Amino acid sequence: MAKIVELPRHLVNKIAAGEVVERPASVVKELLENSLDAGATRITVDIEDGGKKLIRISDDGCGISFEELELAFAPHATSKILQEEDLYSITTMGFRGEALASIGSISQAELVSRPADAIEGGRLVISGGEREGPLPSPSASGTVISVRNLFFNTPARRKFLRTTNTEMGHITEQFTRIALANPEVHLLLTHNGRKVHELPPGQSRRERIGILFSQSMAQDLLPIERSDPEIRITGLIAPPQHARSGSQWQYVFLNGRHIRDRFVGHAIRESYRGLLEANRQPVVFLFIRLASDAVDVNVHPAKTEVRFSNSNAVHSHVLAAIRDRLLQTDLSVPISDQALQQDSDSSSSGAVGSEESESKAERQQRVRRAMADFFKGAPPPSSSRPIESHRASYRLQGNAVPADGPSDLTRPPEARITTESERGREISVPASLPPRRYLQVHNAYLVAEVEDGILIVDQHALHERIIYEQLHHQASQGALESQRRLIPETLEVTEGQMTALENAADMLRELGILTEPFGPRTIAIQGFPSLLERVEPAGFLADLVDVLISQSGNVSKEQLLHELLDMMACKAAVKAGDALTEEEIQSLLAQRNLVERSSNCPHGRPTTIRLSLDQLEKQFKRT
Ligand code: ADP
Numbered sequence: 001m002a003k004i005v006e007l008p009r010h011l012v013n014k015i016a017a018g019e020v021v022e023r024p025a026s027v028v029k030e031l032l033e034n035s036l037d038a039g040a041t042r043i044t045v046d047i048e049d050g051g052k053k054l055i056r057i058s059d060d061g062c063g064i065s066f067e068e069l070e071l072a073f074a075p076h077a078t079s080k081i082l083q084e085e086d087l088y089s090i091t092t093m094g095f096r097g098e099a100l101a102s103i104g105s106i107s108q109a110e111l112v113s114r115p116a117d118a119i120e121g122g123r124l125v126i127s128g129g130e131r132e133g134p135l136p137s138p139s140a141s142g143t144v145i146s147v148r149n150l151f152f153n154t155p156a157r158r159k160f161l162r163t164t165n166t167e168m169g170h171i172t173e174q175f176t177r178i179a180l181a182n183p184e185v186h187l188l189l190t191h192n193g194r195k196v197h198e199l200p201p202g203q204s205r206r207e208r209i210g211i212l213f214s215q216s217m218a219q220d221l222l223p224i225e226r227s228d229p230e231i232r233i234t235g236l237i238a239p240p241q242h243a244r245s246g247s248q249w250q251y252v253f254l255n256g257r258h259i260r261d262r263f264v265g266h267a268i269r270e271s272y273r274g275l276l277e278a279n280r281q282p283v284v285f286l287f288i289r290l291a292s293d294a295v296d297v298n299v300h301p302a303k304t305e306v307r308f309s310n311s312n313a314v315h316s317h318v319l320a321a322i323r324d325r326l327l328q329t330d331l332s333v334p335i336s337d338q339a340l341q342q343d344s345d346s347s348s349s350g351a352v353g354s355e356e357s358e359s360k361a362e363r364q365q366r367v368r369r370a371m372a373d374f375f376k377g378a379p380p381p382s383s384s385r386p387i388e389s390h391r392a393s394y395r396l397q398g399n400a401v402p403a404d405g406p407s408d409l410t411r412p413p414e415a416r417i418t419t420e421s422e423r424g425r426e427i428s429v430p431a432s433l434p435p436r437r438y439l440q441v442h443n444a445y446l447v448a449e450v451e452d453g454i455l456i457v458d459q460h461a462l463h464e465r466i467i468y469e470q471l472h473h474q475a476s477q478g479a480l481e482s483q484r485r486l487i488p489e490t491l492e493v494t495e496g497q498m499t500a501l502e503n504a505a506d507m508l509r510e511l512g513i514l515t516e517p518f519g520p521r522t523i524a525i526q527g528f529p530s531l532l533e534r535v536e537p538a539g540f541l542a543d544l545v546d547v548l549i550s551q552s553g554n555v556s557k558e559q560l561l562h563e564l565l566d567m568m569a570c571k572a573a574v575k576a577g578d579a580l581t582e583e584e585i586q587s588l589l590a591q592r593n594l595v596e597r598s599s600n601c602p603h604g605r606p607t608t609i610r611l612s613l614d615q616l617e618k619q620f621k622r623t
């Protein structure tokens with residue numbers, strides 16, 4: 001081995017640059033953050049060739065005095081912290097003093113700056129770490145940094161640059177993050193001389209989202225807000241129909257900084273549980289505020305990851321903030337006029353392709369796509385009514401819903417009578433709701449008249465949803481209510497199944513399933529969840545053991561619990577093909593209004609479709 005030597009400064013900077021500057025977008029991020037730290041109210045980002053040729057950021061911030069210019073590009077030179085304590089209460093975006101030194105070492109950069117109170121500005125050029133200047137120079141108040149030919153002296157890195165479009169995509173992403181976190185700042189992005197985005201100051205976040213993402217999605221966003229002495233969460237979340245196939249549209253900001261955090265990510269997915277199909281991801285924009293000493297931002301060179309001092313608390317607050325809002329919202333999907341139009345068009349013209357050539361799978365796919373379009377961009381129903389009176393009884397564990405929220409005084413208190421049909425199905429009916437007209441069709445759907453039109457309900461999906469919420473509620477309170485069996489049912493099992501059941505005994509108890517060994521290869525079911533009256537215990541347990549064995553070790557306990565709750569709800573619910581009694585239809589419909597999130601079944605499919613009178617009139621050309 002060679003001798004140990006201290007590396008020369010330019011090499012140190014180059015090495016640091018490897019961490020901080022991955023691609024042009026990283027430069028954009030660092031420079032934008034510097035402008036924000038400088039108090040800029042207007043920032044322009046000019047890009048050429050996806051940033052490979054030029055990145056120029058101009059701001060109207062505090063500027064850099066002539067005497068300090070030289071230091072700006074020195075490594076570990078910063079105006080943002082002075083002493084160690086400052087590191088634990090970071091309020092600026094930067095503090096490591098690395099960005100400019102790194103950028104200067106791997107590009108041809110120029111900095112022109114003037115503080116507002118200085119008569120003349122200064123100019124400094126740095127190329128591959130070699131400095132020229134500073135020299136006095138005319139300058140507007142503020143700072144302009146131009147970065148040319150990034151990685152010109154690190155060919156290996158330059159080779160890894162992608163197409164102009166790809167690099168520009170990354171730049172736009174960084175710009176978007178800054179724009180969402182700083183709605184009060186005027187931001188302009190241009191590429192090869194053409195305007196990409198101009199965001200005037202003082203826009204609402206919803207307006208910015210409309211411009212940067214999609215207007216129709218922005219319109220539908222639901223505001224969230226949650227305050228607590230340690231944490232404040234505000235933001236906008238999208239109803240389930242706007243879900244995406246990836247998590248790219250989940251934006252989380254902590255104290256104004258865009259972060260990626262697996263606890264928060266998990267809480268987001270968890271809060272939409274049951275509302276989305278398995279391969280869909282929610283769209284959310286979250287702005288979290290925490291005391292600066294409750295989080296360590298100095299764990300990642302680009303500061304995109306942080307360490308919370310109490311990540312569990314952050315998780316549960318995020319979960320509650322989103323879930324509260326989803327629970328209060330009627331998420332039933334109105335049919336859009338456009339969708340109705342499309343439907344009648346395709347059936348009359350046969351434009352979709354000949355029947356023979358379209359396979360069943362293709363057809364299913366087409367129908368799914370049509371359904372997705374159906375639900376896309378539909379405005380929330382005007383009659384949407386918060387489920388206030390019911391909310392209290394479905395409160396999540398550890399979930400502090402403000403008790404002083406608006407309450408619906410017009411609604412009489414819940415008087416519940418429990419009706420029991422001859423088949424032992426139990427659905428409780430709130431006595432207060434007025435009877436509506438309804439009809440069961442094909443033993444599968446319920447059609448009901450409501451004030452502004454009709455609802456079409458999938459009876460199985462809705463009942464499944466109702467039972468799921470009841471199970472979920474009971475589970476969150478501790479354990480599911482279990483009904484003791486006078487004569488225990490028995491089930492024959494293999495050794496392996498026996499072990500799986502024994503290992504899961506605690507979880508089964510939480511689910512209200514009480515079992516005991518009853519001979520060498522037999523177990524007895526002593527207690528079974530009271531909500532699952534319709535379900536045959538031995539058969540259910542046999543299925544459950546299969547799930548336990550196939551999932552063991554693959555999923556967390558919590559995921560498994562949810563899977564089992566799903567399975568219970570599905571088995572306990574009425575099926576398509578079941579003829580329902582008057583009473584059952586009535587109570588099912590009545591509970592639709594009461595049960596949280598009844599508009600999607602636990603698998604994320606909608607339970608209810610809404611057709612308004614206006615839409616009917618349009619279809620029949622009455623308007
Ligand atoms: P850091 O942001 O971590 O302090 P940088 O290398 O990004 O480190 O910047 C070094 C210093 O240069 C900053 O601390 C700041 O004082 C100054 N600076 C950089 N960009 C600007 C700007 N646009 N306006 C005013 N000062 C700036």
Ligand code: MG
Binds near residue numbers: 033
């Ligand atoms: Mg910086």
